[in-house]
Amino acid sequence: MKAIVLVGGEGTRLRPLTYTTPKQLLPVAEVRMLERVLAQLSAHGIDEAVLSLGYRPDAFLATYPDGMAAGVNLSYAVEPEPLDTAGAVLFAADQVGIDETFVVVNGDVLTDVDVSELVAFHHSSGAEATIHLTPVQDPSRFGVVPTDADGKVISFIEKPPAGQAPTNLINAGTYVLEPEVLARIPHGRRVSIERETFPALAADGVLYAQASGAYWLDTGTPDAYLRANFDLLDGTRGPFVASGARSVAEHVWVLGNPDLQGEVRPASLIGDRALVATGAVVHQSVIGAGCVVEPSASVEGSVLLPGATVCSRARVVGSIVGHNSHVGEGCTLEPVTVIGDAQTVPPSTRLSGARVPAEVAR
Numbered sequence: 001m002k003a004i005v006l007v008g009g010e011g012t013r014l015r016p017l018t019y020t021t022p023k024q025l026l027p028v029a030e031v032r033m034l035e036r037v038l039a040q041l042s043a044h045g046i047d048e049a050v051l052s053l054g055y056r057p058d059a060f061l062a063t064y065p066d067g068m069a070a071g072v073n074l075s076y077a078v079e080p081e082p083l084d085t086a087g088a089v090l091f092a093a094d095q096v097g098i099d100e101t102f103v104v105v106n107g108d109v110l111t112d113v114d115v116s117e118l119v120a121f122h123h124s125s126g127a128e129a130t131i132h133l134t135p136v137q138d139p140s141r142f143g144v145v146p147t148d149a150d151g152k153v154i155s156f157i158e159k160p161p162a163g164q165a166p167t168n169l170i171n172a173g174t175y176v177l178e179p180e181v182l183a184r185i186p187h188g189r190r191v192s193i194e195r196e197t198f199p200a201l202a203a204d205g206v207l208y209a210q211a212s213g214a215y216w217l218d219t220g221t222p223d224a225y226l227r228a229n230f231d232l233l234d235g236t237r238g239p240f241v242a243s244g245a246r247s248v249a250e251h252v253w254v255l256g257n258p259d260l261q262g263e264v265r266p267a268s269l270i271g272d273r274a275l276v277a278t279g280a281v282v283h284q285s286v287i288g289a290g291c292v293v294e295p296s297a298s299v300e301g302s303v304l305l306p307g308a309t310v311c312s313r314a315r316v317v318g319s320i321v322g323h324n325s326h327v328g329e330g331c332t333l334e335p336v337t338v339i340g341d342a343q344t345v346p347p348s349t350r351l352s353g354a355r356v357p358a359e360v361a362r
Contacts, residue, residue: 001045001046001047001048001100001101001102001119002048002049002096002098002102002103003041003049003050003072003102003103003104003105004049004050004052004088004089004092004102004103004104004105005037005038005051005052005105006052006085006088006104006105006106007022007024007034007051007052007060007107007108008052008053008054008079008088009055009108010054010055011023011108011220013220013221013222014026014220014222014338015338016322016339016340016341016343016355016356016358017305017320017322017338017340017341019340019341020323020341020342021059021323021341022056022059023108023219023220024107024108025060025063026305027286027288027305027306028110028219028228028232029229029232029233029240029269029286030242030255030269030271030286030288030289032063033107033108033110033228034060034107035069035070036070037105037107037109037110038069038070038071039070040110040111041072041103041105041115042070042071042072044115044116044119045116046072047071047072047073048072048075049072049073049074049075050075050076050077050092050093050095050096051074051075051076051077051107052079052088052089052091052092053076053077053078054079054082054088057078061076075095075096077092077096083189083190083191084190084192084193085191085192085193085194086185086191086193086196086197087185087189087191089177089182089185089193090182090185090187090191093182098182099179101119101122101123101177101179102176102177103115103119103176103177104174104176105174105175106173106174106218108218108219109172109173109174109216109217109218109219110217110219110228111172111173111214111216111217112215112216112237112238113134113172113174113212113214113216114212114214115174117210118130118132118174118176118210119176121208122176125150125151125152125208127176127178127207127208128177128178128180128181128201128206129175129177129178129181129197129198129201129206129207129208130175130176130177130207130208130209130210131145131171131172131174131198131207131208131209132171132172132173132174132175132210132212133145133147133169133170133209133210133211133212134169134170134172134211134212134213134216135168135169135170135211135213136170137168138162139160139165139167139169139170140159140160140162140163140164140165143156143157143158143159143170143171143194143198144156144157144158144160144165144166144167144168144170144171145157145167145169145170146166146167147208147209151208151209151210152205152207153198153202153207153208154202155199155202156171156198156199156207158194158195169211171194172216173218175193181197181201184200184201185197215237217231222320222336223336225303226301226302226303226318226320226336229269229286230267230284233251233253233266233267233268233269233284233286234251234266234267234284235251235267240253242255244256245269248260248264249264249266251266251267251268252264252265252266252267252268252269252270253268253269253270254270255269255270255271255272256271256272256273257272257273258270258271258272258273258274258275259273259275260276261275261277261278261280262276262278262279262280262281262282262293263276263281263282264276264283265281265282265283265284266283266284267284268282268283268284268285268286268287269286269287270282270287271287271288271290271291271306272290273290274287274288274289274291274292274293275291275292275293276293277292277294277295277297279295279296280293280294280295280296280297280298280299281297281298281299281300282298282299282300283299283301284301285299285300285301285302285303285304286302286303286304287299287304288303288304288305288306288307288308288323289306290306291304291306291307291309292308292309292310293310294310294311294312294314296312296313297310297311297312297313297314297315297316298314298315298316299316300315300316300317301335302316302317302318302319302320302321302333303320303321304316304321305320305321305322305323305341306324307325308321308322308323308324308325308327309325309326309327310327311326311328311331311347312329312330313329314327314329314330314333315331315333316331317332317333317334317335318334318335318336318337319333319334319335319337319338319339320336320338320339321333321339322338322340322341322343323341323342324341324342325339325341325342325343325344326343326344326345327339327345328344328345328346328347328349329348330347331345331346331348331349331351332349332350332351333345333352333354334350334351334352334353335353337351337352337353337355337356338354338355338356339356340355340356340357343356343357
């Protein structure tokens with residue numbers, strides 16, 4: 001079975017990290033987000049995926065030059081202009097000639113949904129399209145999907161006003177589609193699958209949905225990106241499993257050969273060739289490959305991307321430090337500060353909720 005993975009967005013909420021790295025290529029517990037998405041698909045028999053690309057397609061091509069990731073064969077569909085969700089699906093399907101049931105997923109959503117069960121439900125219902133639903137506390141930020149007892153979608157309500165949603169079950173971003181759906185999508189313009197395609201399918205009685213309580217997380221914000229890392233490390237998603245990882249204490253894992261002279265508290269992951277120096281403290285954090293946490297520095301509830309340095313007496317709390325960036329001596333980063341790639345934070349700087357750089361020349 002084939003899948004289309006939507007990875008064309010600019011990741012504006014995760015800037016400045018996404019000025020240089022598309023969000024789906026950011027590591028989550030030292031594995032690229034996209035590879036975690038593809039591994040989940042592969043576990044359910046999907047062996048071919050089309051990456052629907054828009055923003056920085058060069059980065060994906062360079063990262064996967066042999067057209068393979070997480071055991072899945074990749075092909076690429078590069079949009080000439082933004083086509084929105086349904087337009088992107090149509091463009092990608094046309095590029096590879098999809099002519100049978102296929103799966104569509106968002107490349108920035110991490111989930112443990114049973115895709116095989118969703119496909120089986122789709123076929124048993126006779127639907128043209130089936131949506132995975134997940135319960136949330138605040139459905140006003142999502143597409144809300146009320147159904148009847150058989151799972152037939154009654155309506156598709158995109159981002160209803162707060163307190164007015166008829167259900168807390170929302171569109172979770174995994175779809176099973178028949179090729180007939182493609183004929184419903186106009187060519188040559190932006191088309192939203194949430195605002196146009198799904199409501200039309202619901203009106204015709206051929207849109208179904210299945211809810212599950214499986215793990216689900218939209219990783220598009222700094223808070224959510226941090227949570228994605230910690231949910232793997234603290235057991236929220238079940239036992240942590242990573243190729244080459246070994247446990248050195250309860251909920252403390254290392255990859256490769258880090259140098260752990262300082263104190264590492266759970267739940268944490270220390271990457272290959274990283275240094276946690278004498279007197280340094282790491283707590284509930286990911287310290288990427290080649291990172292340095294100098295003496296008397298502390299990193300708590302944070303992610304350091306590979307190559308980052310936190311200098312002596314600096315304190316990083318609830319923040320993200322980009323690839324090869326340098327947090328100067330005596331600095332304090334408080335939640336949720338995001339430092340982009342290859343940045344230098346001068347000594348003794350105090351930042352709270354900051355973005356560095358705030359913007360880049362376009």
